[in-house]
Amino acid sequence: MQSWDLVRANLTSPMVLAFVMGLLATWLRSDLRLPAELYTVLSFYLLFSLGLKGGEELVHTPFLMVWKPALATLGLGVTVPLLAYFLLRRLGKQSVTDAAAIAAHYGSVSVVTFSAAQTMLTMGGFKPEGFLPALVALLEAPAIIVALGLARLRTGRANGEGVREALRDLLTGKSIFALVGGLLIGVICGPEGVKPVTVFFFDPFKGALTLFLLELGMVTARRLRDLRSASRFLWIYAILGPILHGSVGVLLGTSVGLSVGGSAVLGSMAASASYIAAPAAVRVALPDANPGYYLGMSLGITFPFNLTLGIPLYAALSLYLHGGHG
Amino acid sequence: MQSWDLVRANLTSPMVLAFVMGLLATWLRSDLRLPAELYTVLSFYLLFSLGLKGGEELVHTPFLMVWKPALATLGLGVTVPLLAYFLLRRLGKQSVTDAAAIAAHYGSVSVVTFSAAQTMLTMGGFKPEGFLPALVALLEAPAIIVALGLARLRTGRANGEGVREALRDLLTGKSIFALVGGLLIGVICGPEGVKPVTVFFFDPFKGALTLFLLELGMVTARRLRDLRSASRFLWIYAILGPILHGSVGVLLGTSVGLSVGGSAVLGSMAASASYIAAPAAVRVALPDANPGYYLGMSLGITFPFNLTLGIPLYAALSLYLHGGHG
Amino acid sequence: MQSWDLVRANLTSPMVLAFVMGLLATWLRSDLRLPAELYTVLSFYLLFSLGLKGGEELVHTPFLMVWKPALATLGLGVTVPLLAYFLLRRLGKQSVTDAAAIAAHYGSVSVVTFSAAQTMLTMGGFKPEGFLPALVALLEAPAIIVALGLARLRTGRANGEGVREALRDLLTGKSIFALVGGLLIGVICGPEGVKPVTVFFFDPFKGALTLFLLELGMVTARRLRDLRSASRFLWIYAILGPILHGSVGVLLGTSVGLSVGGSAVLGSMAASASYIAAPAAVRVALPDANPGYYLGMSLGITFPFNLTLGIPLYAALSLYLHGGHG
Amino acid sequence: MNLVELKRITIISEALLEERLLADIRRLGARGYTVTEVRGEGSRGVRASEWEGNNIKIETIVAPEIALTILAWLSERYFVSYAVIAYQETVEVVRGEKYV
Amino acid sequence: MNLVELKRITIISEALLEERLLADIRRLGARGYTVTEVRGEGSRGVRASEWEGNNIKIETIVAPEIALTILAWLSERYFVSYAVIAYQETVEVVRGEKYV
Amino acid sequence: MNLVELKRITIISEALLEERLLADIRRLGARGYTVTEVRGEGSRGVRASEWEGNNIKIETIVAPEIALTILAWLSERYFVSYAVIAYQETVEVVRGEKYV
C-alpha cells in the first residue's frame, strides 16, 4: 500500500534516524553534545534558505495561483487556535491561561516539521508548490495573536503591557525575520541572482536538516521529562490534536487547489506546533501558563509524532482526496 | 549605461541584500542573533580560502607580472595613510592621535570589501587577476606601521613599548596569518593538490560571504551609534576619503598594467578601511585615540558605502581609464 | 621511489600543511583562534560522516569478507596495550598507573589519524576497503578496558567505582556514539537513502578534515609543553611505539587478506594513539596518572609523527608485504 | 588608589528576560552591568526555550540604596512567575566613585 | 522583601568532573546550582582534555552548614587527584528561604 | 578541612587586554586565574572590536597584600585609557595555603 511505503521511506530516512539518534544520545546518557551555537546557526540557515528558495520561486508564480492558498492559510491561523482552545477548555478542563498558551502553539507552525514534510513529499515524488515557504511566514503569527487575545478577553491576567510587548517581539521575531528576509532577497534577486549562492544555501539543505534534527532529538528527549505532571488529556491531545488540525489543513489545501504534495504539506503545517516563536511570545504575555505543558507537548510529543507518522498520514489523506493519484 | 548596470546588479546581489537585512535586524530590534563564534569561523574561512585560491593561481603567474602591482600596493600602503593624516590634521582639525588612528585604518585594507569587489567584478564579467589576494596581504600592515610611526614622531604619547607590542602583534595577527597561511599552502600544493578541498573552500565561498555580510550588517548597525559625538568633518571624510583613496588605487593599478577588473579591485582595496587588524593595533599603541571615531567611520560608513556605491564607482573609473572596454 | 613519493605527497597535502600552520600559529604566538565549538562540531561531523560512509558500504559487503579483519582488529585491541604496558614497565620503568594509562592510549585509536590515512591512501591510488570505519568502532574500546583491567589487577588504586564509571561512559562516549550512530544510519538507509545528504556529509569531508587539522595543530602545540617533565624514554616511545604497533597492524591486516590500502590503514589505526576517548576514561579511572604524559605523547608527538612520516611508512611496508604492487 | 565599598547584585534568570531586566536595572539607577551566559537548575526548572538550562547571569555594581531598590523591584515583579534568583554582596571597588 | 544571609560556594574544576560534582553537591543538600564555562591556569595546570584550560565554574547557594559539608567533601575526595579549587562567600539572597 | 581567608580580585575589561592583564597579575604575584567571556555596558562603552560588549572577566585569588598591589597597578596603568573595572572581595578558600 502506498501510504505504508511512505511511512517506511519516512522512518528509514537519514533525517528521522538522526532524530532518533539524538533521542538515544540523551536517553543513554551519552556525553555527545552539539553546541547551542550550532543550533542557532542551523535554525537560521534552514529558515533563511527556505525563504530564499520560496522567494525565488514566488517570482514566477502568477498571483492568481497564490491568493487562495494564502487566504486558506490565514484561515487556518485563526481557526486552529480557536478549535484547540475550545477543546482544551471543555474536554480538557485546562485553565484559561494554559488553554490559550497551548492553542497558540498548535495554531502556529513548526518550520522543521514543514521542511521535513516538504523534503519527504519531494523525495516521495509529490513535489509541493514552490511558494509554500511564503505561507509558513503567514501562518506563524496569527494564531499566537488570536490566542493571546482570547486570554486577554477571558482574564485580566494577560496584562496589556505584556501582550503588546509580546506582539511587537513576535513580528520582528527571529524566525519570521529570517524567513521573510530570505523570501524578500529571493524575490528581489530572482533565480539568476540567487544562482551564485545555491551551492551554499540549497544543495546542503537536506544534510543540514539532518544534523539539525539530530540536535533537536537531544533537546526533545530532555523536554519530554517536563510532561511528568501533565494530565492524561494533554498527552492524548498532543497526538489527536495534530491529526485533527492536519486533516483540516489537508482538506482546505485540496479545496483551494493545491497539489497532492502541497495539500499534504499544508496539512503538516496545520498539524505542527510551534516551538520557537510561540514559547517566547507566550512566556512573556502569559507568564503563569506552564511551559512544561506547552513545550513538552509541542516538542516532546507532537513534533516526533508528525515527523514519523503524521506526515505520511496527511500525505495519504491528501492522496485519497485527490482521487488517489498525484 | 554600463556603470548604472553595475550599481543595480550590485544593489540586488544576495550579498548586499543580506548586509541590509543585518542592518534592519538591529534597527527593528529583532531578536535575530548569530553567534560571535560564527563570525570568527566565517572570517577565518574567507581569509584562508582567499589565500588558498590566490596561492594556487600565483604558482602559474610569471614573477614579471606580479612585481609591479606588488610595488604599487606597497606604495599605496605608504601614501594613503600620509594623505589621510594630512587631511585629517589640516582640514579636519583632529588631534594627532585621532588623525593617526584614522589614517591607519584607511591606509590598511578590509578583506570583506576586497572579497565583495572581487566577486562583483567577476560576476560583472571583469575577472580580476588571480594573484590579488597576495596584494591584500601586502597592503594590510604598512599603513598601520606608517601611521603609528607618525604618531610617535609627533607626540611622545604612542610610547615605544606600546608601538613595539602592536607591531609584533600585527605581523602575527589573525588576518594576515590566515591569508598568508592560505597563500603558502596554495603555492606549495598547487592546483592539483588543492583540488580535493575545493568543494569545501572554493564552491561555497559566495554563500559564506553572504552569511558573513548578514552578520556584519548587525554589527555595523550597532557601530554607527558610536559616531554620535563625531564632528561633521569625520562623517564627510568617511565617504569622500574612500573616493579619493580609491581613485588613486585605480589609477595606480591601471598604470602598472592591471586589467579593468584588477584595477577596480585594487581601487576598492585602497578605498576600504580596515576593521580587524587596524583597530587591534591602534587600541594597543594609541589607547587615547577614540575607538568610536575610527571604528564608527570604517565599519559604520565607509564599509557600507564601498559595498553599495563605491565598488561600482571604482569599476566605472577603471573602465573609463582602460578606454571603456574590458 | 614510491614510498618517497608518498611521503612527499603527504607532506605537501593541504591537510598536513594546515596542521603545520596550526602549530606555527601557536608557536609564533599569533592571535588566530578558532572557537572550541568549531572543534566540537567538526569532530562530530568527521566521525558521523565516516560512520555513514562505512555503513553504506557495509550493506553490500559480504559478511565473509568482514569477519576476519574484525577479529584481527579485536586482536590488536588486546595485544597492543599489553605489549605497550610491558615495554613501558620493563624498559621504561614507569609506574603501574602511568604505564597502564599510556598503554590505554596506544591500544585505542585516533579517528583523525584514521581519516588522514584513508584519505591519503585513496589519493595515492590504494583505495582501502569501505568497511574500515566499522573496524575503528571495534578498536576504540577494548584496549582501554584491557589497560584499566591491568591497572586494577596490579594495584588497588584504580578503584572499582572509578573503573565501572569509566567503562559505562566509554561505551556511550561521544566518539563511539557518533561513529556507530552514523554506521547504523548508513546501514539502515543504504546508498539510495543516503544519497540526498551526500552533498553535506561526503563531498566536503576532506576540506572539513583540513580545517580540523588546522585547529588540532594549535591544540597540539600547546600540549607539547606538557612533556617537559617526561623522561627521555617516553619521548622515544612516542615514536618507536607507533612504528612497532603499526607494523603489527600492517602484518595482521595483510595476513587476513586486506588490500594494500586496507592493511596500511589498519596499521595506521594500530599505530595511532587515542586522544578523545582514552583521556576521558583514564582521567576518571586512574586519576593519579599524569595527563601531561599520556596526552603529551599521543597528541604532541605520536599524532604529528603518524600524520607526516608514519602513514607513508605503513603504506610502504604494506606495499612491500603485498609484493610491491596494489 | 581609593577603594569604595559598594554592592554587587547578581541576578540569574531565564535568558528570555535579559532585555527587560537590563532595562529595569538601568531605570532604577545602575550605571553599568555585565552579562554572562550560564546554565543551571533550580527548584522550578521551567524554561520557555527549547534549550533547557539556558540562563543568564547579570551582575551590576551599585550604591547600597540602589541595590535595595533593585532587589525589591525584582522580588515583586519577577519572582512569582519567572525563574529568577537574586542576591547582593559587598565589594571594594577601585575608583568606585564612578559607579554611584 | 526579605534578604537571607546564605553561603555561596564556588567550585572551579576541569570540565570532565562536572556531572560528578553536580551529583555530589545535590546529594549533600544543594537545591540548585549554576554552571559557567571558564578557562584558567593554576599551579598544576594538568588537564585531561585536548583543550587546555577548558574548565567549569559551579556556583551553588546553600545554608552555612551545608556549605561546610560540601567543602569538606570536595577537599577530601577531589583535591588530591584533580584540578579543583573551591571557596565560599556570604551573600544576601532575596527570598532566601527557598534555597535552604 | 581548613578554610583560609583570601581576597578574590575581579577585573572586567575589553577582551583585547587579556594577555597583558594576565601577564601583569602573574608578575605581581598571582598563582592562578580564571577567565570568563562576558559582555556588558558601562559609562564609556568604547570598545576597539567589531563586536561591541565583548569583554572578559578575570578572577584571581590572592593574599590580601598582593590584592592591593594588583589593584593599585591596574588603577594607575589601565583606568585612564581603557574600559576596565576592578574590585575585591573576601573569600574563604579550601586549602587556601596553595594560593599564597
Ligand SMILES: Nc1ncnc2c1ncn2[C@@H]1O[C@H](COP(=O)(O)O)[C@@H](O)[C@H]1O
Ligand atoms: N541554590 C542555587 N544556587 C545557585 N544557582 C541557583 C540556585 N537555585 C537556582 N539557581 C539558578 O537560578 C535558575 C532559576 O532557578 P529556579 O527558578 O529555582 O528554577 C536556575 O536555573 C539556576 O541557574
Ligand SMILES: Nc1ncnc2c1ncn2[C@@H]1O[C@H](COP(=O)(O)O)[C@@H](O)[C@H]1O
Ligand atoms: N589563584 C587562583 N585564582 C583563580 N582561579 C584559580 C586560581 N588557581 C587556580 N584557579 C583555577 O582553578 C583551575 C585549576 O587549578 P590547578 O588545580 O591549580 O591547576 C585553574 O585552571 C583555574 O581556572
Ligand SMILES: Nc1ncnc2c1ncn2[C@@H]1O[C@H](COP(=O)(O)O)[C@@H](O)[C@H]1O
Ligand atoms: N556598574 C557596573 N556593574 C557591573 N559591570 C560594569 C559596571 N560598569 C562597567 N561594567 C563592566 O565594565 C565594562 C567596561 O566599563 P566602562 O569602562 O565603564 O565602559 C563594561 O562593558 C561592563 O562589562
Ligand code: NA
Ligand atoms: Na499548527
Ligand code: NA
Ligand atoms: Na585602504
Ligand code: NA
Ligand atoms: Na592504536
